[in-house]
Amino acid sequence: MTTTYTYSLPIGPIHPALKEPIRVVAEVEGERVVRADVKRGFAHRGIEFMGMKRNAIQTLYLSERICGICSISHPYAFVKAVENAIGMEAPPRAQYIRTIIAELERIHSHILWLGVIAHEMGFDPLLYWTWKGREMVMDLLEYLTGNRVNYAMYMIGGVRRDLNEKKIRAIKENMNYYRQFNQEMKDVFMSDPTYKARTRRVSLLTRKDALELCAVGPTARAAGLRMDIRQDQPYDAYADMDVRAVVPQDITGEVMGDAYDVTLVRLYEIDQSIEIIERCLEDLPPGPILAEPNLIKLLMTIKRSEGEGVGRHEAPRGEVMHYVRFDGTRDGPVAWKVKAPSYNNINIWGRVLVGAEIADIPIAVGYIDPCMCCNDRVAEVRRGGRELPYEEVRRKCREKTMRIKREVMG
Amino acid sequence: MGKLDSFKRALWVFHLATGSCNACDIEIVALLTPRYDVERFGIKLVGSPRHADVLLVTGCVVRPLADMVRRVYEQVPDPKAVIVVGNCGATGGTFYDSYNVAGPVNEIIPVDVYVPGCPPRPEAIIDAVVKAWMKLEKFEKELEKKHRGGEK
DSSP states (O other): OOOOOOEEEEEOSSOSSSSSOOEEEEEEETTEEEEEEEEOOTTOOOHHHHHTTSOHHHHHHHHHTTOSSSTTHHHHHHHHHHHHHHTOOOOHHHHHHHHHHHHHHHHHHHHHHHHHHHHHHTOHHHHHHHHHHHHHHHHHHHHHHSOSSOOOOEETTEESSOOOHHHHHHHHHHHHHHHHHHHHHHHHHHHOHHHHHHHTTSSOOOHHHHHHTTOOHHHHHHTTOOOOHHHHSOOTTHHHHTOOOOOHHHHTSOOOOSHHHHHHHHHHHHHHHHHHHHHHHHHOOOSOSBSOOOHHHHHHHHHHOEEEEEEEEEETTEEEEEEEEEESSSSSOSEEEEEOHHHHHGGGHHHHSTTOBGGGHHHHHHTTOOOGGGSOOOOOOOOOSOOOOHHHHHHHHHHHHHHHHHHHHO | OOOOOOOOSOEEEEEEESSOOSHHHHHHHHHHSTTTOGGGGTEEEOSOGGGOSEEEEESOEEHHHHHHHHHHHHHSOSSOEEEEESHHHHHOGGGTTOTTEEEOGGGTSOOSEEEOSSSOOHHHHHHHHHHHHHHHHHHHHHHHHHHHHHHO
């Protein structure tokens, strides 16, 4: 009589694949994962707590440091929440500039993900090639805002820097480059048979699971759900843009909800972002960029306000939501709550990892574009079981790619 | 900055995120890509601290990771150098008054080079790695000298 043993396979919290600390414990039986658990909270910095001790403009600065990839998404949701609470609205020009910067960030974030998933699969040249293309948008963001990351562009009631003719021309040239570059990326990712074989039916997320586990962003859209904050609850310039959620059934006619569909959604969203930016530039209204240029006065307005506000923004990874409350006694929020998209999306790991091969774990983990620093929770780490180093898992992942490549290429 | 006399070997770097916001981390990955391409200098990111010469630490050290930072530091073979990338690892930065921050990196492990910035530019990180490299070479020469002295 044979007995089957299950081994627990801990990944993290410090490992080379993800640049951030998180721990995934997968119980494996042979090559199959039978149970998976996620422990998070290794990047908890108590940001909400610190924000409640500072004034609103300092908190805005802090909100930018929640995440370095979505370094405009959190400030966006935060300024929307504060404006919602104090009843202020940004001037039209500022709204358009905000939308342009947010879409530029989506382009760089999606290209980043495409590179990372290629790297996990063992296509390192593809990582280098996509990231080479990404540097162009980083240069543009640096030119427009002054920094490659953490742009400090948004302010409560507007934006801090204006666009002039030269900058508008630079954006237009950049968009021409990206239209061509994205076409090349689509050719590579969609025509490569190995990539397709490696991602089709891997980390499958059904529509029902996506609804049950509250998946958001490209992960939910890949499962066929037409949900996008820019479409459902348009804000700022998105209201004029008539954004439609990008779903795989519109692209290929069928929904699988696998890693391939996520790739498609992300590739087509880059096109959508280019369109939005170009329309924003065409319709860019003249006028001031700040509703209240005097920041002392702005802080006093906040200090005298009572009320609560919610700000939502469709970040590259999904919906980010900020809640703030002012009680009329201090110039900062007395309550501040942040909900980042990865907080919802990490929950699907427990579902998509079950039944997966060990070699598919890196893809399933990378699939949602996880962002640990966005979701702040404290967790406990238990040790035990036989440990398999993550390098081993990645080696298996790459070997499988090579095997499939041989099969596909014949 | 002094002159780098010799490139004795490739320099292997282990990247350790200790509660950073991802900005420095992504800039470190950007270093590997064609625009900056640090591999032409022989600088390579490795997957295990046991293979590394240099430890690249990003972020203020959060409490759950403080012990792991010590453990990773101990696993790096001597001679080793530690570089802190970003303001929050150097001083606590914007997270200075957090309840979950165990302190700037130098309160946990000894640090050789600091790179200020939030986040620093990739060029600044390359400069820091070169500085650490020079420090390592100096340290190695001292060790050799000491070793020769002992033989006599």
